[in-house]
Amino acid sequence: MGQKLIFDERPKDNRKDLFDREIEIEKIEKAVTSRKPLILILGVRRIGKTSVLQTALNELNENWILLDCRKLKENYSRRDIYTLIAQSLSRRIDKLKNVLEKINGISILGNQIEIKWKGRNYISLADLFDHLNEKRVIIAIDEAQKLRGPMSNEIKEAIAHAYDYDKNLTFILTGSEIGLLYDFLGVSNPKSPLYGRYYEEIVLERFDKEKSKEMLKRGFEELSFKVNDNVLEEIYEEFGGIPGWLVFAGLQYYSGKSLKELKEMAVQIALNEIENLLNRTPAKRRYKIVMKCIARGSDNWTKVKECLEKEEGSIISSSVLSNILNSLEKMSIIKDYTFLDPVYRDASMKLAVR
Ligand SMILES: Nc1ncnc2c1ncn2[C@@H]1O[C@H](COP(=O)(O)OP(=O)(O)OP(=O)(O)O)[C@@H](O)[C@H]1O
Ligand SMILES: [Mg+2]
Structure with a gap:
């Protein structure tokens, strides 16, 4: 976890590198420490969900695992989701080894964990959660709307089970496609296993003009790069207070691109994303x-x-x-x-x- 600059395109993972968002992090931490079972972090792409999530996880003195569902393809299989979970457990093996090594269906080879996803000794997600519940564990699921698909009911059943019985577990889900995340959860759909469950919701909004300019200013200052106020102003006008774009624009401007060039690059990136979506x-x-x-x-x-x-x-x-x-x-x-x-x-x- 080396120190990052504001103009670093990777998601941040600690408060030093994160501009603002104190209130949101506070809310997440409060929800976790008061053992809320289900927390949602919502906001459009590039707004800072992963950064805020990682920062909160690192600050809380709790065990956690983090699943990045962007890695799942659209029609992901049981094997795919089990692999993703196994990877996230492997990364936290030092904290969770003593729980995991007791579980039938989980094998540990060095730092690698394997979870049986079929056949004899197969372990269901609900069982896995019950085992993790031996400890206090936060299960963070980034871009959880990607869990929609053939496995979605099984996953929701397991989360609903954990919601009711595994008091040591807290789920934090993020989503940039907010309506799709609500659809996945189905909290207002009587047919969904999670119907009627209460959840805590933290929405990340865009920065206003003042904050955006301040963030840009700090970013440039860290690089000892002098810019005119009208550059900050113009970046804000074009990118509208979405921190990920501000970082992109700041970095490109620093590397010598004109405002026009960097705007075109951003549009090209957005075009690709739209095609994919x-x-x-x-x-x-x-x-x-x-x-x-x-x-x-x-x-x-x-x-x-x-x-x-x-x-x-x-x-x-x-x-x-x-x-x-x-x-x-x-x-x-x-x-x-x-x-x-x-x-x-x-x-x-x-x-x-x-
Ligand atoms: N408050 C902030 N301070 C500094 N940098 C930030 C902040 N919020 C976001 N960023 C930067 O913006 C970019 C996007 O942030 P992040 O990946 O956390 O957002 P996201 O909402 O998870 O995006 P996506 O929807 O694409 O997953 C990253 O480069 C991150 O470093
Ligand atoms: Mg993200």
């Missing part, structure tokens, strides 16, 4: 058109519908459009016909619709 959707082309329409100023239902119909040259049913808008909201790309990330908006203007 939309790969999961059945009617990718239509999604792109809708995003393009909104980016170009269609800011209500009628305007978006007109714009889409014009582009497609046909009448689009209301349910089709409403599905698309709904999904875009669940993916935390737009809300009320505005983009949550200004770079995504600018990228969407340029989306190639084929």
Whole structure:
């Protein structure tokens, strides 16, 4: 854990390197120390969820494991999720060895843990949680909406079981696609195992202008790099207080890129991300058109519908459009016909619709 600079693109893991977010970290730590079973950290991409999570985990004097679900492919298998859990346990083996070595279905080879995911000695997730419950353990799941898919019920059943019986466990889930995370959890869906469960929610918001400029200023100061106030101002205007973009912009500016160049780079990154996000959707082309329409100023239902119909040259049913808008909201790309990330908006203007 070497010291990082503000303008370091890796997620931060301690308060020294993190700008602001005291209140949010306080809330997480309070929820953990008061043994809340389920905590959510929510916010759009690049807002600092992983940084805040890691910082809180490192400060709390508790055992924890961290699963990065970004590593899971879309139709991940039982084997995939068990492997991910095994990896996260392996990284914390020094703290958890005495619990793990007693468990049938877990083998420890040096610093590597293997969990039986089928056959004889197979261990269910609920059983695994029951064993971990021998100690106080925080189970942090980064980008938990990625757990949706064929295994999702099994995982939710296990979390619901732990919620009710494993009082020593606390789950912290993060999600950048907030609607999808809610869908996964299904706390308001009577059919979900987690229906009706209470959870603590911490939302990370964008920094306002003043804070954004202060963060940039500190970042440049750390590098002993002099910049004019209008540069800070302009970066804020383009990137709208999302810390990950501020870090990106600061770093690129420091390395000699002009504001125009670095903005283009950011748009290119966003374009790639959008393509990837939309790969999961059945009617990718239509999604792109809708995003393009909104980016170009269609800011209500009628305007978006007109714009889409014009582009497609046909009448689009209301349910089709409403599905698309709904999904875009669940993916935390737009809300009320505005983009949550200004770079995504600018990228969407340029989306190639084929
Ligand atoms: N408060 C902060 N102070 C300093 N750097 C920050 C802060 N918040 C975020 N960053 C930086 O912004 C980038 C994104 O942060 P992080 O990965 O924690 O966000 P995230 O919400 O987890 O993003 P993603 O949704 O892409 O996973 C990283 O480079 C991180 O170092
Ligand atoms: Mg993250």
